[in-house]
Amino acid sequence: MVNILVVEDDRNLQKLMKAVLRQQGYNVLSANDGGEALEIIDKSHVDLVISDIMMPNMNGFDLTEALRKSNYNLPILMITAKETLEDKRKGFLVGTDDYMVKPIDMDEMGFRVAALLRRSRIANEARLSIGEIELNYDTLTVKSKEESVLLPKKEFYLLFKLLSYPKQIFTRQQIMDEIWGMDVDTDERTVDVHIKRLREKFSHFEEFEIITVRGLGYKVEIKI
Amino acid sequence: MVNILVVEDDRNLQKLMKAVLRQQGYNVLSANDGGEALEIIDKSHVDLVISDIMMPNMNGFDLTEALRKSNYNLPILMITAKETLEDKRKGFLVGTDDYMVKPIDMDEMGFRVAALLRRSRIANEARLSIGEIELNYDTLTVKSKEESVLLPKKEFYLLFKLLSYPKQIFTRQQIMDEIWGMDVDTDERTVDVHIKRLREKFSHFEEFEIITVRGLGYKVEIKI
């Protein structure tokens, strides 16, 4: 069950948002200002916060700041009154993830909420994404739009390392040290073979290319 | 984090209960009567309610009734004063899950709370459906369109776990810890045998496949 906390002092708007979100299958909590919100977040499990900026007592900025300083890593959707560019900028500065301008379109709200949740879930299972490519460290999987490739451990770690620092050149020694471990004593050419296998597995990928830097080592180049 | 709401007008008893429950690692909220309780439940995420029956304003019966009518499906542990058989019967009628008689033994309370939580958790995730396949946790049964397979416990739990998080790789250790329990000391290879048996039982299923990830563990891949 996804819990969304609505922080809004305008009771009517709050009611409307709650109704719409519940309608869409979310579990909704509510607070009338930032202080109340913090209390609820402390006590309950909250997955996403939708907060107005202008509120009595603790406002939306203070709330976001407080949340960022604690280690709750909640996605926050801000609501700014009218087109106050100042507000927007400030909101982003303190760590908002997205924002909407009043008057709020309820469809848009649903859309943004879904997007934020999707993002935060992806972020939680965490890994690396390069354009359309996504590497998942836990499943040793490389996903592109069409396919999902499961790699052997060593190959995956190697690709992960290279892609984590595109353009950076890694010597075979560096690679061996990090992926094989300092102590082991395997031939450096083994790296070549892994590179070769990665190359053939991803030869049809347009997004990146493993490049040999003669005399030094390998690097990855992001294309497109 | 498990949130327990204690609804009790006797401040001393309330304090004691809160202290004991917190001691046991729960997050505790409290209310002094049914009305307050409903408010809190509305705002916060509550996992279990412990409620006295006799209270000013809205009493325990009214509270349970209100909760059942709304679609909160919370486990409720009732507290009755003395051995009032009338109370017991009435409490159960309106949907209580368990009850205790005053004076309350704090150990007993802990035990009942744990039991209720366990039950409600199982009840909440008792069913899993993947496409046309449906797993029923209570009957240890896997149903597809044509057939219904009854599995031995261990096999079922293993499959259930894997199917609950498709694509996620589980190490043998993780599997043993969760299904066999942290303490037991059975050979990790036993997992292999269960996997093998699952594989032969479901080899003709088109919907999923158990995949070994060499050096890491197993995962399930949803096909079609």
Added chain:
DNA sequence: ATAAATGTTCATATTGAGTTCACATGAAAA
């Protein structure tokens, strides 16, 4: 108590990731 079902262990076969090797290729140095 006995049989049947489930769970575990074990011995052996099979597999495949990781490694090595031998030779091919191609860039840079001479």
Added chain:
DNA sequence: TTTTCATGTGAACTCAATATGAACATTTAT
């Protein structure tokens, strides 16, 4: 151009991880 040397590549090899059949142990049902 020729030579040299780093890298590419296909294939063989190795060995630990996994698969598997069957025996053995334990629990559950009859």
